[in-house]
Amino acid sequence: MRVLLVEDDPSLAAGIASALEEAGFLVEWVGDGESAWFKGGTETYSAVILDLGLPGLDGLTVLRRWRQEGRAFPVLILTARGDWSERVEGIDAGADDYLPKPFRMEELIARLRAILRRAIGQTNPLITLGSMTLDTRRMSVALDGNPIHLTPQEYRLVSYLAQHAGRVVSQLELTEQLYAQDFERDSNAVEVLIGRARKKLGNRMIETRRGFGYIIERTEP
Numbered sequence: 001m002r003v004l005l006v007e008d009d010p011s012l013a014a015g016i017a018s019a020l021e022e023a024g025f026l027v028e029w030v031g032d033g034e035s036a037w038f039k040g041g042t043e044t045y046s047a048v049i050l051d052l053g054l055p056g057l058d059g060l061t062v063l064r065r066w067r068q069e070g071r072a073f074p075v076l077i078l079t080a081r082g083d084w085s086e087r088v089e090g091i092d093a094g095a096d097d098y099l100p101k102p103f104r105m106e107e108l109i110a111r112l113r114a115i116l117r118r119a120i121g122q123t124n125p126l127i128t129l130g131s132m133t134l135d136t137r138r139m140s141v142a143l144d145g146n147p148i149h150l151t152p153q154e155y156r157l158v159s160y161l162a163q164h165a166g167r168v169v170s171q172l173e174l175t176e177q178l179y180a181q182d183f184e185r186d187s188n189a190v191e192v193l194i195g196r197a198r199k200k201l202g203n204r205m206i207e208t209r210r211g212f213g214y215i216i217e218r219t220e221p
Ligand code: CA
Pocket: 007, 008, 009, 051, 052, 053, 054
């Protein structure tokens, strides 16, 4: 899950980024509204964490522009404590949730996971697909109840496909979700990762739709 973090306080941004990375997210950070607007308009993100008080374009303006342009990714706004009017404006502008500063990282992560689940219509943090169970809170995967050890990158791949189960996900979309920068985006990287995941999960969990991408089928447990 690739997340755009928009926050102009570098030390807070660094703290949030490392907490998100520890929680299995791929993070891209920008510190001003113009860059945020540009990134959100041109790149693919699963969610955005948006501070409202930013230099240049403020967060509310950026959010309104994204929504006017049809950008539908879920947005969690960070607001100043006690500023209720800012929160109301943020939600009216299209934010999915808000968190007043200062906050605990655990709460930020929990709220981020919740808006991501809502965005894909998944209300339960436990996803069961055939013999596989994926726990999005613990970032763990089990097959027939036996824990499977996945590297962070393998987990991101499997959880992205599992959270979009029943839909074919293109190689390009997977590449964008799994690798932050263009220079890391080698077209073979996803194939290699798929191969490694199949070694651990068996060949039938992730199916290839040649020319279209990859799918984990939605099955009844
Ligand atoms: Ca700020």
